[in-house]
Amino acid sequence: MAESSKLDLTLEKPKRIGESVTRREDPRLLTGNASFVDDIHLPGMAHVALLPSPYPHARILSIDVSAAETLKGVLLVMTGAQAAEQAGPLPTFASAPILQHCLAVGKVRHVGEPVVAVVAESRYIAEDALSLILVDYEELPAQVDMVAAAEATGDGVLHENVGTNVAAHEHFSWGPVQEAFEGAEHVVTRKFRWPRVGPQPMETNGAVATYDAHEAHFTIWSNFSMPSMVLPQIAGCLKVAPHQITFPTLYAGGSFGGKGTLFNAPVLTAILARACGRPVKYVEDRLEYMTNGNQHGSDRLYEASLAVDSEGRFTGLRINVLDDYGAYFVLSLGSHGNALSQAVGPYRIGALAYEVKAILTNKTQQCAYRGFGGEVGNFILERLVDAAASELGRDRVELRLLNFIQKEQFPYTLPNGNLYDSGDYPAVLARALQLADLTSVDALRNEAKLRGKRIGVGIATVNERSVLSAHELWMLDRKPNFPLSSTPESVQIRVDVAGTVIVTIYAPHWGNSPETVAAQLTAHNLDVPIERVVVRYGDTDSGLPSFGPAGSRYTVMIAGAIAGASRALKEKMHKIAAHVLSVEQSQLRFGNGEVVCDNDLRKRMTFSDIAVYAHAFRLALPAGDDFNSGLVASFTYDHPYATLPTDDRSSLGVFYPIVGHAAHIVVVEVDEALRKTSILKYVAVHDAGTIVNPKLVDGQIRGGIAQGIGTALYEKYRYDEDGQLVTASLADYMIPTATEVPDMIIDHIETPSPFTELGIKGCGEGGRLASMPAIASAIDDAFSDNRLYITELPVTPSALHEALAALT
């Protein structure tokens, strides 16, 4: 065996799981060579500008485009009525018929909704043409307040065919809710207001479409997150068959969930390209992204109660929520389905009631934004736990520890049927407390007070569900018209005659690191140096299904797909090597990019050797399908553990069982007079199971926390009483800059999942699932003597001022 070390030294040890490999996506991004949608340039390409509605709610009486059409450089002008002849309503998951078109038809339902499209030689000219279009509107009563909107009738109703602005109203109850509340020693009830914020990536949504009239084929470049998933729906919308569309893969500049429901740009550019016979590009400017990108998050009013017994144990949770969905309902109650996956948080709460009313108003509609409701549910629950600690006079850490689901209790089934796979919540909290080192805080409080500052410490312990199942989107609807239950992920792996391993993935990059992760996983599975692995993107013509990056699923799912494809490849490579080397398959092992015989190390084949046989020497191999030419395997991996809900919804099934956990501890300093909060220390400990690339995970967590800081302290989409969006620029919608985001202390505990490949759990939504309650909790603590209790975000200086004034 001493010989083996000498013979093996030609190749480096393969880089595998748990190593912070540098990103292979970086070089082209750093040099400006990556292709984003606005970088696509095709000969003859024309540009689109959209005429936005100035009114929140109005009938379109007439549109006169004659002057616009004759402007030099304008190729085509299309109204909503004309577009509706070319394309059906945009895809939607809502089973109630709440129709949205790429251009408004008959009426406008929010400020900024596009009414007319102009195609011109340049975006400049297209925008010039907009000012020449005359639209006659009949204003209708604007629905800006969700409570009032729910009661509106007649002209106040947004969708006549629905007849009400209440798009959905569902009430669920699991476990002994009444018992828990009636028998409780203590019921803690609070109301909350969750603000409308949104992903606000640096890149807006867009598309470039071409139509080949001879082939009757569309090619559409768009920065959406789930090309393969949405393709059949977009095909349906365009009234063509799915095979008539190709979506090449494109880099996206951030999405955070929002680009998952990016339908408008691809549909619009497609019909315009078909109509004018030239490639057509539409990229939203920032104002359009904010008003008509369909990219706003949850916007909610809550009343929630926590039942607590005499020992301080949480026995029941009751949630009543109104959600202002804006003018359309593309993802249905998905963000509530999502939150229900972990509605009880990390606690043993055996009874859960959830009542939700989805209300349509004259605002931009909701998308999925990092957390997709899970972060809101976490906020509500953690706020209730803090309130319980305060009312009961208990220590908030001790109360959490008392109620945590214990290690031995996993897999743990929630009252609603979902499952938590594994976890060690006390260990995560203990590590966070250790890193936070709060011993010096009291001295700091006293010293700070002399400077007019108040110090506060906030704690949040939350679950981070990952690897979504599609039924979160429809399971709260008792009669869904399309009970989607497939969330697959595919990969193709081949070995070429040079011995290079080429991995093709079908999900786009938007800041996650699919190429790097795929390379690490492949190197691990095939035991090959990572430098030998090349990762490519495939387009939708491959036909391989890919749900894409969403719901913190991608790493887990691609790991399963790569494991499956690798198994198939290895099997074949084993067979070939066994035959060529005349040994038993069982004597062969993969190592360092070779297949080697254990008993005789001189008997070895490189990947290249094997591939040459597979590609060139068919007749040197036995007959039979096992030895067919080629060395390629694809694998489609489905959700490792998902079950359907029961018809009566007494169980929602298992829909999000891969569940991580995090503890965030935040120390804030609030300038008492100026009401301004800054973060002195931020500790985040996450348990996302087995980690593939630690520094990448850290990056996701920091980014998520930065977005959480934005939601907690700075961001809000504000509408005035006339339905005008008054925060319609990056100067008004304030995302954190480098001065608002502190350096952080991040650590990991790894409790593997029993259900996934390598025990990986998803963590992409990471920091944002925990940071808002941690920061709110810290601000409360800073004003604990005033008994401040934050129920609304963002806690801007002005908002904090009003909250403190209300206490006196």
Place this chain on the structure above:
Amino acid sequence: MKPTEFEYARPRDLAEALTLLSKEGISAKLLAGGQSLVPMMNFRTVSPEVLVDINGLDELHFCKVEDGRLRIGALMRHGELFASEVVADACPLMHEAYRYVAHHAVRNRGTLAGNLSHADPASEMPAVMLACDATFVLQSQAGRRDVPAKDFFLGPLETALRDDEILIEVAVPVTRQLGWAFDETSMRHGDFAMAGVAVKLGVASDGSCHSTAIALCGVSGKATRIPEADDCINNSPLTATSIARCLDVVRRDIDFTESPGVSASFREHVTSVLVERALNAAYGTANKAD
């Protein structure tokens, strides 16, 4: 978001620029740094027919102390003034206020004169000019007017500048014996002020204040000084009483802006806090300067 069409002129000297303005009048806009103008053009809230690019007017690029005044030409960029030792020495209030102005790249291009001409109510420099009793030199083809800062800022984005005039120079009296302070609160670093205060005041040997100038930005429709508020501080030492009287006047006379997410009552509250802090800080530096 693309701007509308315009004719572009790049005059080689001031005379040419003034001739153009006199000819085009309201159809023309001056382009210096462009950091305020071009966003408005991209949003199409402003559509000048003629853009007069004055970036070539080197004669307007100067910053020097002369006859007891810091004279700043129209083409001095914020970044240059922030880094300038001449400015830090002659007007430390301006230097301090620059810490709050925008961001690096904006300061690279934006000019002081352009910023003052734009007159955003939340902009810091107008308040600094008011506190310093600066004078603005307005030049047109017809002639020159020297307008004191207190007569220049008329309302939100509205100044005394006529369509044919260029603010060619800002003259700030050098008053090293006076104490000074600037303070501001904004949502994020570099944002416009939710409330900002610039203070200058002198302290006599008996400890009483004189020459008090309190200027506010971000709290109402324009940068503002209230003479009665200044008078509350003058002629006595700075005490809790004099400050309280001053704040009463400020609260009475300022129509605090209510804007999305920032209430008038909050503005009123932080203005009081900042005025008090700035008065105390200025009093402190004045003593040192004495």
Place this chain on the structure above:
Amino acid sequence: MKTIEVTVNGTLQEVHVEPRLLLSDFLRHQLGLTGTHVGCEHGVCGACTVLINGKATRSCLTFAIQTDGSIVETVESLANGTELHPIQQALQNHRGLQCGFCTPGILMTMQEFVRSGIKADREQLRELLSGNLCRCTGYETILDALEELVNQNELGAQHG
């Protein structure tokens, strides 16, 4: 239309431009240098930052016609073939990017600072970077890279 002469990444370009053509569009679409990205077109996000005569400038707030006689540098000027510039390498080493959309603007901003040989501590660097928005990274790793570059500069200066 007017003819201007502008040096872009070391090459003198003689081009015809419409007055209202923004520098960002000129670089991206007329010259095909798509590394400079457009995030907002109102001067807030900084993704479009390039260097004009060595100074970081929002190209979305500059008209191409204004750059007549100027020197413009974009992200494409940094790398030497496939060899990354030290600023790019530092950003990669520290994981200072994720989606990469803000990255060119950040690189050019950093280039101005590094070239100028500024001496600044981490908090000062934080303020200097505050004009570049990033939605992915949380900034810490970008600051790590910039701090390292500035410190290296200092060391280099010390050693002459």
